[in-house]
Amino acid sequence: MPITDLKAHFAAEGTAVNGWCAIPSPVTAEITGRAGFDMVTVDLQHGLIDYQMALTMCQVLQGLPAPVLCRVPWNEPGIIMKCLDAGFSGLICPMINTVDDARSLVEAARYAPLGGRSFGPTRANMVHGAAYAQGANDRILLLAMIETREALSNLDAILGVDGIDGVYVGPSDLGLSLGHEPTLDPTAPEVIDAIARIAARTRAAGRVAGVHTGSPAMVRAMLDKGFHFASLLTDVRLFTNALAKSLAEVRDTRAETVSGY
Numbered sequence: 001m002p003i004t005d006l007k008a009h010f011a012a013e014g015t016a017v018n019g020w021c022a023i024p025s026p027v028t029a030e031i032t033g034r035a036g037f038d039m040v041t042v043d044l045q046h047g048l049i050d051y052q053m054a055l056t057m058c059q060v061l062q063g064l065p066a067p068v069l070c071r072v073p074w075n076e077p078g079i080i081m082k083c084l085d086a087g088f089s090g091l092i093c094p095m096i097n098t099v100d101d102a103r104s105l106v107e108a109a110r111y112a113p114l115g116g117r118s119f120g121p122t123r124a125n126m127v128h129g130a131a132y133a134q135g136a137n138d139r140i141l142l143l144a145m146i147e148t149r150e151a152l153s154n155l156d157a158i159l160g161v162d163g164i165d166g167v168y169v170g171p172s173d174l175g176l177s178l179g180h181e182p183t184l185d186p187t188a189p190e191v192i193d194a195i196a197r198i199a200a201r202t203r204a205a206g207r208v209a210g211v212h213t214g215s216p217a218m219v220r221a222m223l224d225k226g227f228h229f230a231s232l233l234t235d236v237r238l239f240t241n242a243l244a245k246s247l248a249e250v251r252d253t254r255a256e257t258v259s260g261y
Contacts, residue, residue: 002065003038006090006141007165010208016229017219018210019066021057022047022236029057032235033064039229041069044079045094047234051079055086055123062087062127069141075101077108081118084109087127090141092168092210097150099157105144106163110137114163141165143210146198147173155198159205166208166228169198184233185214199226 003009003016010016019037021029024047033040040061042054049057054070061068069090070083083091093105107115114137125132128139144158145151147170151158158164171191172182180188186195195211202209203226210229211222214237222230232238248254 003067006039006067007138007208010166010228014228015223018069018229018231020212020231020234021061022049022234023239024049024053024057026053026056026060028235028239030060030064033061033066037066037232039067039069041071041092041231042088043071043234044083045071045073047071047236051082051086054083058086058088067141071145075105075108077104080105080108081120084117084136084140085121085124087121087124089139090143092143092145094145094170095147095151095173096144096158096167097148098154099161102144102158102161102164105142106161109140109142110163137163141208143168143208145170147171148177150177152194152198155201156205159202159207164207166210167198167202169195169209169211169227171195171212171214183214184212185218195222196225 016038019032019040020043021032022043042049042057044054058068067089069092070088071092072079072083075093091109096102096105109115109117111117111133119133121132142165144164144167146155146167171184171186174194175186175188175191176182178190180191186192199209209227211227212231213219213222214233219230219232
């Protein structure tokens with residue numbers, strides 16, 4: 001059954017597998033959207049996607065039965081407002097390390113009186129209806145990325161900021177910040193424990209917990225640990241690894257999977 005309201009779905013203890021688009025192409029976006037993911041995210045940060053392409057990909061994906069989120073490049077009001085005006089159903093913001101960072105995110109992403117988002121939902125009105133502004137603060141899923149030692153120490157305070165719906169864990173940066181290898185499939189006990197604590201504390205606060213992963217097995221493990229949703233790799237990694245595996249089979253050699261983002 002397709003998810004029509006992410007907040008309601010997660011509030012009802014539903015879980016989801018998220019597809020991740022980093023390739024700047026409406027074709028690969030459509031392939032991802034038709035693959036059966038419960039939700040899809042368009043990445044403007046580490047992906048190769050600019051705003052205009054993100055808009056095009058959003059238009060393609062919203063014709064398919066899965067909510068579409070975006071990850072913005074930074075906690076910067078201009079791009080946050082433009083992405084929301086484009087009609088995305090949710091927003092993930094990187095490197096939210098402090099309460100002030102979280103408050104700045106809310107200020108840019110929420111309409112008054114909760115925030116200071118400027119009014120001009122050009123495409124969002126077309127997608128979500130003329131009354132979009134009245135319900136946008138309740139409709140938009142707003143997630144702060146927890147991916148540093150500092151953010152981990154401020155997690156409870158960040159979760160307490162009104163307007164933040166939850167958090168999204170970036171294992172690579174979190175591992176790097178904790179002094180370990182940056183990887184989407186961490187094995188360092190300190191990183192694994194930190195990720196588990198984020199899920200537990202986020203759920204205890206009644207917020208939504210999401211996480212990026214480096215393998216199907218990690219998706220299952222993260223959902224079992226209490227995360228509401230987990231992202232399966234990226235389209236870049238899935239494509240690269242599939243090519244390497246198939247070519248290795250042709251040449252009868254061992255495939256090397258991509259360990260980076």
